[in-house]
Amino acid sequence: MNTCGDSIRVMHPLFQEDDDGSIPISPLQLEIGRIDIPLAVTLNELWHSRLPKINNQTGKNMAFAAFYKNRFYACAIWGEPVARMLNGHGLYELRRMAIAEDAPKNTGSRMLKVMRILIRKELPEIKRLISYQDTDVHNGTIYKAAGWVEENKSSVSATGWNTRRRAKMQTTADKIRWGIAL
DSSP states (O other): OSSSTTTTTBBBOOSSSOOOOOOOOOOGGGGGEEOOOHHHHHHHHHOSSOOOOOOOOOSOOEEEEEEEEEEEEEEEEESOSSSSGGGGGSSSEEEEEEEEEEETHHHHHHHHHHHHHHHHHTTTTEEEEEEEHHHHHHHHHHHHHTOOOEEEEEEOTTTTTSSSSTTTTTTOOOEEEEEEOO
């Protein structure tokens, strides 16, 4: 793990603070706030379990990070739903969420809770949040813990739900759509 001063995981304040060696042991110690999209994309590439690259960043995108003592531990990228049939219905989709291996347990569900509050304040026109779980690599635990509801389960063929070609790294596993009202 790269822990030097030029590491992307280390935030760069005006004056670099000395690290006292302490690490967060609870997700309640993490600060969660907005970051710019390029930084979120870079962090996602470091930690995402299945799709390190993210495409289709159009419309109202928003990114968040969890950090502690000037070090990043998780990131999330939100945007309009990828499924065009869901656009215009007051939905906002969690496109990627990636968490560092050394993040405290329950970081994901804590981030979901805080981001929900922040999105509700910034985008009052949004009525519901959605996200998709890849059943090959995740159990949906963070969504359950954060109060989200399973809305739909879809089988995905190798060509996807429609005629568009899927990315090579994209899974062909079943997907579960989770949602929560704002």
